[in-house]
């Protein structure tokens with residue numbers, strides 16, 4: 201039997217894209233190979249949002265050079281945000297790669313399948329449904345981004361914002377539910393803008409209301425939000441729709457207004473604070489996560505301290521902290537000097553991580569002795585694991601097969617990253 205191997209790095213959108221490619225290959229008769237060495241096609245789904253991610257992709261590409269030499273028949277494909285419309289430079293750097301295609305430009309993969317198998321199965325197109333058996337799935341609802349934040353390469357690689365039609369999304373979610381999926385996470389670079397480009401809508405709140413009616417679906421999440429587009433109507437949907445989880449991902453990126461302006465984020469720290477206050481008032485107990493970049497060009501210690509103060513004041517459940525690295529094509533890389541030293545960036549990141557570890561530990565400790573609802577996703581080290589509506593990881597013991605079940609769990613222990621308890 202023919203095999204495929206997909207290596208994925210980066211955001212949930214990349215994971216969703218990899219699920220789509222896996223589904224396309226499986227429809228054409230391929231099955232997953234445990235290692236690249238055993239596959240007929242190896243696909244690297246790349247990310248270049250940070251310099252560190254790009255280094256990992258390059259290392260992985262270099263490691264495949266030997267495989268191609270040993271097995272010339274294997275096809276190596278590169279996709280994801282490393283690939284833009286000009287691939288000459290990539291061809292020169294990585295001549296052992298056979299196919300390059302931009303994110304979600306599936307034709308490159310479909311042509312390869314057609315040529316190799318003379319099969320028309322890959323030409324079906326339309327909505328992808330990831331292979332069955334999983335409890336939670338990602339569903340992209342809007343592709344691309346028009347925001348052009350100064351540091352971000354995504355608009356250059358994933359193109360303009362384009363929403364998928366409501367009917368296509370509903371069909372995909374229905375198919376996922378038939379395969380046992382209980383939770384979907386709707387994805388977009390700015391997911392709140394879903395529907396803006398659809399002449400007859402709906403908006404994201406409308407889409408959530410539609411999915412909330414779907415029998416068999418238990419939970420709905422959505423990410424990533426942009427503070428300028430998180431509308432009262434959307435916050436109301438989180439408050440009112442029973443399947444929509446109390447969990448919002450709302451990147452702030454910095455707590456200093458001058459840095460926010462240089463980043464072209466379009467809001468001030470105080471506007472962000474007010475939004476968080478509104479969300480917490482409307483949805484008590486909501487879990488909030490955010491993203492922060494430290495060491496953006498020109499960031500002083502004083503400006504960094506404003507970011508630290510904001511995180512200390514707002515106390516997020518999770519914070520993803522990245523050190524700035526210039527990305528090709530972006531406004532920051534073209535117009536700003538990367539003048540914060542690597543040591544300063546690492547020091548700032550370390551300080552924020554230490555503070556967030558303490559805050560997350562305190563928040564999670566507050567859940568001990570309480571009851572949480574866990575959607576069970578699997579078994580690890582002899583214990584069931586799953587997540588709460590607020591996206592907290594929970595482990596608990598138990599005998600029967602609980603995968604896909606909603607289990608009430610009494611929390612006995614906590615750490616900054618997970619909870620432990622007993623089913624009740």
Ligand code: SF4
Pocket residue numbers: 345346347348349352353354355389390426
């Ligand atoms: S909103 Fe900004 S950070 Fe997010 S994908 Fe678009 S450009 Fe990048």
